[in-house]
Amino acid sequence: MKRFWRDLKSHYKYSIQSAKSSLKSEIANSYLNWIWWVLEPFCFMLIYAFIFGVVFDAKEPNFPLFIFVGLTLWDFFNRCIVQSVKIMRNNKAIVTKVYLPKFILLVTKMIFNGYKMLFSWVVILIMIVYFRVQLTWRVIYLIPEMALLFLFTFALMTHLLHYGVFLQDLENVTSIILRMAYFMTGIFFNIEKRLPPQYVPLLMKCNPMAIVITGVRKCLLYGESPNMTWIIIWMVISLIIAILGVRQIYRNENSYVKVI
Amino acid sequence: MTRTDVFDEHADIIGNSPSIRQDADETPFSERESAISVRNVCIDYRSLKAGSVKQNFFSLKKVQREVFRAVNNVSFEVPEGQILGITGKNGSGKSTMLRAIAGIFSADTGEIDLHGHSISLLSIGVGFDKELSGRENILLSGLLLGFDKAEIGEKMSEIIAFADIGNFIDMPVRTYSSGMYSKLAFSITAILETEIMLIDEVLSVGDQKFRKKSYNKMKELISKRDRTVVIVSHSMSTLEDLCDQIMWMHDGEIVMLDKPEVVLPVYMDFMK
Numbered sequence: 001m002k003r004f005w006r007d008l009k010s011h012y013k014y015s016i017q018s019a020k021s022s023l024k025s026e027i028a029n030s031y032l033n034w035i036w037w038v039l040e041p042f043c044f045m046l047i048y049a050f051i052f053g054v055v056f057d058a059k060e061p062n063f064p065l066f067i068f069v070g071l072t073l074w075d076f077f078n079r080c081i082v083q084s085v086k087i088m089r090n091n092k093a094i095v096t097k098v099y100l101p102k103f104i105l106l107v108t109k110m111i112f113n114g115y116k117m118l119f120s121w122v123v124i125l126i127m128i129v130y131f132r133v134q135l136t137w138r139v140i141y142l143i144p145e146m147a148l149l150f151l152f153t154f155a156l157m158t159h160l161l162h163y164g165v166f167l168q169d170l171e172n173v174t175s176i177i178l179r180m181a182y183f184m185t186g187i188f189f190n191i192e193k194r195l196p197p198q199y200v201p202l203l204m205k206c207n208p209m210a211i212v213i214t215g216v217r218k219c220l221l222y223g224e225s226p227n228m229t230w231i232i233i234w235m236v237i238s239l240i241i242a243i244l245g246v247r248q249i250y251r252n253e254n255s256y257v258k259v260i
Numbered sequence: 261m262t263r264t265d266v267f268d269e270h271a272d273i274i275g276n277s278p279s280i281r282q283d284a285d286e287t288p289f290s291e292r293e294s295a296i297s298v299r300n301v302c303i304d305y306r307s308l309k310a311g312s313v314k315q316n317f318f319s320l321k322k323v324q325r326e327v328f329r330a331v332n333n334v335s336f337e338v339p340e341g342q343i344l345g346i347t348g349k350n351g352s353g354k355s356t357m358l359r360a361i362a363g364i365f366s367a368d369t370g371e372i373d374l375h376g377h378s379i380s381l382l383s384i385g386v387g388f389d390k391e392l393s394g395r396e397n398i399l400l401s402g403l404l405l406g407f408d409k410a411e412i413g414e415k416m417s418e419i420i421a422f423a424d425i426g427n428f429i430d431m432p433v434r435t436y437s438s439g440m441y442s443k444l445a446f447s448i449t450a451i452l453e454t455e456i457m458l459i460d461e462v463l464s465v466g467d468q469k470f471r472k473k474s475y476n477k478m479k480e481l482i483s484k485r486d487r488t489v490v491i492v493s494h495s496m497s498t499l500e501d502l503c504d505q506i507m508w509m510h511d512g513e514i515v516m517l518d519k520p521e522v523v524l525p526v527y528m529d530f531m532k
Binding site: 018 | 401
């Protein structure tokens with residue numbers, strides 16, 4: 001673990017710079033540049049709001065905002081996970097030429113996607129003003145919720161990085177699992193109200209993404225307290241998974257370069 | 261006047277001058293401190309083939325993996341300031357050795373000690389992010405080599421001038437020709453100086469003009485007394501000209517390790 005902090009300290013500048021450069025190059029290559037980072041979730045929000053708000057008659061208050069919060073958080077998670085499977089192969093040019101603690105690549109991706117997510121948060125703020133949502137002191141619950149999101153995402157990414165090197169079709173498996181998780185997280189419906197009651201406690205305990213997203217909506221949109229017990233439990237679990245993952249990466253980093 | 265200055269003055273006539281360091285080294289290498297110590301190093305490539313999920317599920321019994329030993333029980337010391345040339349036929353473990361010294365992967369057995377020196381590996385197709393511009397790649401490579409932003413900023417213009425690729429410096433690296441790519445890579449390693457330089461077959465990059473320039477730059481760099489260099493090359497003239505010691509590797513083992521005039525004739529004979 002000491003080594004983890006030392007490596008993080010010596011390489012975080014590289015991470016930030018690398019994420020910045022990637023963001024810049026993404027901007028440079030498209031016509032509407034950074035507007036896409038806002039436009040994409042915004043358009044999806046409109047689609048969902050129409051399908052579920054109008055066609056299926058969803059009854060959530062501030063329904064567009066409800067969807068947009070879910071999409072913002074889910075997009076971050078989804079992008080990080082998908083990108084971490086192939087991360088070693090995609091950075092082959094770098095990792096075969098210079099030593100780099102491999103988890104630094106994951107940190108870079110998280111900064112990259114986190115920065116994109118910031119743009120969505122700006123839109124969320126604007127929408128909060130527009131829909132005249134009353135913010136309460138409970139907004140501070142965002143801190144542990146976001147911490148859990150980052151920790152849990154990183155924990156999964158470490159393992160995907162490792163197995164992604166050896167299993168070439170892991171990408172297919174993750175995309176199926178992600179799609180399943182997407183529907184069990186309740187991006188465009190409220191799992192606490194819409195699902196048969198016997199499944200709700202199970203999902204709200206076993207799916208950290210559902211915990212985070214439902215929690216953020218509660219404290220931000222409806223001035224309610226989230227379920228802190230399970231947030232803390234999942235923080236501990238994520239921490240353990242992350243530690244195991246980082247150790248596994250350190251133990252095997254020798255062979256990564258030889259395989260890819 | 262330092263040796264480097266003398267060298268600079270004659271930079272254009274270099275290439276026919278013999279080893280420029282001959283008179284400069286008062287202390288024999290045997291009495292200097294080691295910069296690189298390699299002790300009993302073996303490096304294996306297990307045929308860890310990247311498989312599929314299905315294979316992993318259904319092959320529950322342990323598959324006997326083939327092991328290919330790329331470097332077999334190699335030991336040597338490189339004293340500070342020495343220029344070591346490594347040669348040998350393709351697949352004899354030269355590049356693997358170099359990568360292990362650079363720390364890209366560690367030895368399976370034995371140990372490699374750099375005695376705290378900073379190190380950089382220069383090889384064909386240095387690690388660039390293809391979507392980013394040359395300028396950004398310089399910054400990132402510099403950070404990876406352990407320099408901070410201010411230092412890189414200072415040297416940036418020098419690197420760009422040396423690489424001499426014109427407006428392409430602000431274009432994504434994927435648009436580069438292979439020559440430009442190598443020129444930029446060489447410039448970064450040559451200008452951002454580390455204490456130990458590992459050079460893998462790159463002295464023949466670029467066009468005639470750049471080749472001459474880089475060759476001269478190499479000579480200038482390695483003329484500094486405290487710089488340790490390991491060069492992997494097939495070019496007899498490079499090895500003869502630049503190196504103090506030659507290591508001949510064959511099938512992962514050292515065949516000879518001695519002065520160029522001793523090793524090279526035997527090696528040439530062998531390759532016939």
